[in-house]
Amino acid sequence: MTTSRRDWPLLTGLIALSALPTLGGALRVAALSGGAEVTPANERFFAAPVPVLLHIAAAVTFSLLGAFQFAPGFRHRHRAWHRRAGRALVVCGLVVAATGWWMNATYPLPPGDGPLLMVLRYLFAAGMFVAVAGGFVAVRRRRLPQHRAWMMRGYAIAQGAGTQGVLLSTWALVVGPTTELSRALLMGAAWTLNLLVAEWLIRRRRPGPVAAARPATLATTG
Template sequence: MTRALASWALTALMLLIVLAALEFVEHAGRLGWAGLNGEAAWSRFNSQIAAANIGIYAHMLTGAVITVLAPLQLIPVIRRRLPALHRWSGRVLVVLALVTGLGGLSYIALQGTIGGAHMSVAFAIYGLLVLLCAVQTIRHARARHWLDHRDWALRLFLLAIGSWLYRVHYAIWEPLTGRAGMDFSFTGWFDQVNLWAFYLPYLALLELALMRQGRGLFGRARA
């Protein structure tokens, strides 16, 4: 595949992801905004703890934005022809990713998740990885370690679309199996598997691809 063709293919894939995620983005963004404005009393996410509500609804709102923004950051023509836009939107993405991660973690710490301890642990690790990748992405950009910046940006991209992927797995599995392994309390065997399957396998595949390039887990050793 030529470089130009690969660029167009990547652009098409990123735009397809954005289009496919729009329904989720609209729902999460609308609920997050309503919750922050005190207009989501009907939501099952509501807590008696005000700080937990702020955390989860900020998580939803900023999470919706990064679901769209992360794929757009990877479009080659934007990086090449609009570098200032790429840099500033990257800074916005990192800040929103930090809010997303911290918001979700605060809710888990203060309220816990509907699926119990297993869900809380899986989602907490996911949130910590979001924070790690956001910090590392901007740190390597500022240090002009461009290959490391790219690798961490790819990890952040996979995590940024993770909440959407979590729901995609259900959207595929439910009609195929008639809700096999699913429970309304999110404690069925499929629910338990999906707590990890929406991010760990994708990250593992990325690391394998990076290792084939002689990189992989966390880039070059530096003096």
């Protein structure tokens, strides 16, 4: 499969944003499978590994495979692949959101997390589930602009982990260790920032009334 040169900046950026959470997920799987030392920060994963393993597998697939879905040149040249991959991504996206809720509801809060972050995780996991489900319903109804918009919102929330890594690392370098409140606010800001960028892109691509009417005019006069 070939990729347009114009697609590479977008793909590189999205894959780079996925790199930190992907590495973190790989280390988590290695720790769970390799019998790493149990600490207060990871004991909840050893006590119930199923939701975190499902979450990691689905999130890595969703973020890396999903990057190619938003590359216009690649998508236009590989429409059949886009449809097949899209079905897998809907499943992965719903699993990411559902397991996010599952872990939030059943795992005890680790050191440094608090009730505010728990509420934010519930809200954004629910938002992702709604977005991915909305994208699936829209494509089934052949409403492709709405499908693309909903999937962009779901992908933006999923990529929150990458943006959180950037913000938390920058905060640690500039300010120092986070508090319970600052950690929650930074993580919430990462999800919000991603959604704002997604909404800007959605509205930038949306055709105006004249542009939207033009194809119909040409069709009737041709």
